Amino acid sequence: MANFKMHLGVAAIGSGMVATLCLGAGLASVQEVAILSLLGTIGGLLPDIDLDHSTPTRLMFTALGLLLAFLAMFFKAAHYSVLELWLVWGATYLAVRYLAWRMFSDLTSHRGIFHSLAAALFFCFLGTAIAYHQFDAPRLTAWLVGFFLLLGYIIHLALDEIYSVDFENRRLKRSFGTALKLIDSRHLNNSGMMLGFVLLLFFMTPDFSPVTDALSNANTWQQLGSHLLPQGTWFAL
Numbered sequence: 001m002a003n004f005k006m007h008l009g010v011a012a013i014g015s016g017m018v019a020t021l022c023l024g025a026g027l028a029s030v031q032e033v034a035i036l037s038l039l040g041t042i043g044g045l046l047p048d049i050d051l052d053h054s055t056p057t058r059l060m061f062t063a064l065g066l067l068l069a070f071l072a073m074f075f076k077a078a079h080y081s082v083l084e085l086w087l088v089w090g091a092t093y094l095a096v097r098y099l100a101w102r103m104f105s106d107l108t109s110h111r112g113i114f115h116s117l118a119a120a121l122f123f124c125f126l127g128t129a130i131a132y133h134q135f136d137a138p139r140l141t142a143w144l145v146g147f148f149l150l151l152g153y154i155i156h157l158a159l160d161e162i163y164s165v166d167f168e169n170r171r172l173k174r175s176f177g178t179a180l181k182l183i184d185s186r187h188l189n190n191s192g193m194m195l196g197f198v199l200l201l202f203f204m205t206p207d208f209s210p211v212t213d214a215l216s217n218a219n220t221w222q223q224l225g226s227h228l229l230p231q232g233t234w235f236a237l
């Protein structure tokens with residue numbers, strides 16, 4: 001199994017390179033490229049949230065708890081007193097960090113449904129829907145958010161599979177086939193639930209046509225082609 005550092009490094013390099021291609025093709029701005037690379041890197045760590053007591057999992061739930069606690073507080077800020085706001089903040093944080101984490105770790109098993117292409121699609125659609133509805137991102141940018149989460153996620157699953165090949169003894173370890181799979185065939189109800197969420201989220205994503213338009217536009221490829229290699233001297237200002 002690939003370790004945390006390996007996942008972090010490969011996802012960061014992979015998504016940074018693809019994000020730079022998007023910049024060259026004129027699909028994303030410099031600021032967006034920074035955010036997309038970060039999202040791809042996060043996507044590369046996400047599948048291991050099913051490792052119950054690992055540092056990344058705890059960090060992820062702590063960050064999520066803080067984020068939701070602040071959001072909950074902001075939404076109530078106009079109506080409640082300071083004391084009430086403190087209580088809202090604290091209750092939300094504790095609910096996410098301990099209650100949700102507990103439920104999550106009881107429900108998931110390592111290399112279960114979160115190591116599957118269904119889960120990769122889940123995070124892709126979730127990211128796209130949040131970017132579009134919550135952050136008012138244009139449709140193309142919203143889809144790019146989803147694609148970078150998907151890209152990082154698939155890099156993670158592929159790395160796990162590569163590490164289950166024992167190159168020295170030229171044989172497959174028992175973990176082979178447990179990462180890059182469509183669904184978790186050992187836990188069919190978890191898989192069914194995940195597919196249900198994937199379908200639900202799909203209906204919340206915006207129209208896909210800006211993506212197909214950009215990809216079928218000759219201008220996109222022309223821009224990418226002209227930006228791919230230096231024109232004249234390297235690193236000339």
Ligand SMILES: [Zn+2]
Nearest residue numbers: 047048115160
């Ligand atoms: Zn993994």
